[in-house]
Amino acid sequence: MSLALRDSPLVAGTTRxxxxxxxxxxxxxxxxxxxxxxxSRSxxxxxxxxxIMNPFYAEILRSIEHELDRSRQTFLLSNHYDQLDKQRTFIDTLLQLGADGVIMSPxxxxxxxxxxxxxxxxxxxxxxxxDVEGAHVxxxxxxxxxxxxxxxxxxxxLGHKRIAMIGGTDDTSTGRDRYHGYVNAMEAAGLEARASWRIPGPRTKQGGFEAASHFLALKDKPTAACCWNDLVAIGLMNGISRAGLTPGVDISVTGYDDLEEAAIATPALTTVWNGQREVGRRAASALLDKLNGQTLRPNEELIRPELHVRQSTARPVVRL
Amino acid sequence: MSLALRDSPLVAGTTRxxxxxxxxxxxxxxxxxxxxxxxSRSxxxxxxxxxIMNPFYAEILRSIEHELDRSRQTFLLSNHYDQLDKQRTFIDTLLQLGADGVIMSPxxxxxxxxxxxxxxxxxxxxxxxxDVEGAHVxxxxxxxxxxxxxxxxxxxxLGHKRIAMIGGTDDTSTGRDRYHGYVNAMEAAGLEARASWRIPGPRTKQGGFEAASHFLALKDKPTAACCWNDLVAIGLMNGISRAGLTPGVDISVTGYDDLEEAAIATPALTTVWNGQREVGRRAASALLDKLNGQTLRPNEELIRPELHVRQSTARPVVRL
DNA sequence: CTGAAAGCGCTTACAG
DNA sequence: CTGAAAGCGCTTACAG
Structure with missing residues (x-):
């Protein structure tokens, strides 16, 4: 009977x-x-x-869900809020439940x-x-x-020379990489990437919103902001609007991720597509391969981002 | 040993x-x-x-998570996307895993x-x-x-007489209730709640954004929009801005839910607080009570919403 | 008080 | 090919 219920080929169709x-x-x-x-398979x-409330992760989860559904795996979701003990408790739970594998943004x-x-x-x-150095996964x-x-x-x-970098943290590889990308581009163009033009921290809409006053009070007023992610960018644009300026005209703003929301923001956000779908899909299918016994070498191919230009960036306003 | 690991009082402290x-x-x-x-307890x-990507549910989940964490329950999350078969598959999975209970937005x-x-x-x-009629839970x-x-x-x-209702559906008790509340208020004030002023459907930011052109083309131009939820309201405001009008000045807009985002929208959204935290907290603790053997009568006390007035509503503009 | 045994509901290797 | 038995790792009722 056990065989029949699991659609084993050992049991004839009608009997099944x-x-x-x-x-x-x-x-x-x-x-x-x-x-x-x-x-010992769960x-x-x-x-x-x-x-998971962060749309960036939500979009990744969506595609993980899609991929795992096809192979009838149940998925157990959890937030760690960057607390190591929360993450450890969760991994413990997975071990106790005999989970087959884990996909994590450490x-x-x-x-x-x-x-x-x-x-x-x-x-x-x-x-x-x-990434986690030395993990070899x-x-x-x-x-x-x-x-x-x-x-x-x-x-x-577009002609901007004073560009600020808003949000993010040096505590993650992502944070360091994004900041380096900005600094290198500035320097390659012979522009100064002043330390004071970096406002680290914000990672949410609320954070970007609150950073607006700080940004607008910056010395030598930058004319553009390269934001940590779309959420920060949208929050910042809201804050800029509140201050009576027009984002996309008075101040150019770029985001990062290209969330679904970026296209309908006002103004529509110029941002960098970060391949959430692709990340989720590849991660899920890599894990499934691993579960099926394939050995995966730790990969290092990164997904190549793309610039999506919309209305939040323009030539700097020339003040007469 | 089993006893020691579970902190049973039957085992002395040092031995444990x-x-x-x-x-x-x-x-x-x-x-x-x-x-x-x-x-047979899992x-x-x-x-x-x-x-779960919808911030309304995300806020509820946050408080459920908080409540369940305290009693060391693991929670299994799933989206049903309003597909009955997805919901059934999930409930089946829970039964097969011997889950202790389920909290659902059916x-x-x-x-x-x-x-x-x-x-x-x-x-x-x-x-x-x-709600689900006849479920008695x-x-x-x-x-x-x-x-x-x-x-x-x-x-x-504020003086508005032509008020549209944007979004939502009659397929849920919530949808019907919200529409009735609007219609009753209009009629009680001696105003007409024209069927053509209702634009059913939208439930997301994207939906609200897309409904903007329809709304602005409505016959006898309503001066205000009572939206299904904050997402629709924010999307609609974005659409109104794109059309060159100023939400909160030319058109008054109200939301529903009072998401964290409502306060930082531009303009800040006048909305109805819907008690997400409270819903999550109560639901989780009711389920825990049920698991501990308490019999719960199907309750009917609703959480009383509150109006939070911000900048997206104002007196109608008098066109000369 | 302690320790060995039974049993939860499956799957699978094995005897018939 | 079929059916009975063993065993996964716990918990608990029971014998000693």
Missing amino acids: ERIKEHAREIGYIYNRRAASLRT GIVGVVVHD AIDTPASDILAAEGNGLPAVLIAR PVFRGDDAYGTALATNHLIS | ERIKEHAREIGYIYNRRAASLRT GIVGVVVHD AIDTPASDILAAEGNGLPAVLIAR PVFRGDDAYGTALATNHLIS
């Missing part, structure tokens, strides 16, 4: 149907805990990110040993968005330095 | 510590599947909503029998945001008719 029909009638419920105990995949300061420990206990891991993320360079060069080509 | 220490050393991993098989709670057209079946199979349910949601009446009356008191 008859058994399934009977199972339905008596309200049989397959006990996955028992099966999993026996087979059909559960864990996914842990900073915050919390800040995740030691490689955490990931190695998980793998050692039979929980293969795949990383998204952020596949990572799927965009080329951040290249991406901010795209945005910065776009602003420079 | 010694055993725990040893467990740590040998890298012991508690097998929850085995325990659950034996005790420590898993399912949560299924329309779409998909459109969920029959009471689905919920009764879950309960009959030992999966107690608690509803949020939407606790529901936690706001008083929607009262809420839209608050918004509509606010617009009326």
